[in-house]
Amino acid sequence: MADIKYYDVILKPVVTEKTMNQMSEKKYTFLVHVDANKCMIKEAVQKMFAGVKVASVNTMNCAGKERRRGKDVGKTAATKKAIVKLTEDSADIEIFEGL
Known part of the structure; x- marks a missing residue:
């Protein structure tokens, strides 16, 4: 886990109707690396987006x-989501501005 860089922690934003409504409360949802912990996610968000606390x-x-293809049964990959709440005096995250 120590070799995970901050730009590898956050994979992509999750854009759904529910997450768009949460943005008014300064809550942003991201798909993150499965091995990332809360401290790593917090550090990655603050480094990736300037002016964000x-x-x-x-x-x-x-x-x-579980997914089936004929008789074969397999599994899709496990994922991890993170909901990041920003402080009141924090700047908004710019990738969500045009949505």
Whole structure:
């Protein structure tokens, strides 16, 4: 886990109707590396986006789903989501501005 760089921690933003509504409360949702912990996620967000202060991080582990192709049964990859809450005096994250 020590060899994970901050730009490898955050994989992509999660853009859904629910996450767009949470942005008014300064909560942003990201898909993150499965081995990343809350401290790593907080540090990565503050380094990637200038002027951003993280108040709290909530994480969710999502298990892979079973999928079938004929008789063969496999699993999709497990994922991890993080909801990052910013402080009130923090700047907004710019990648969500045009959405």
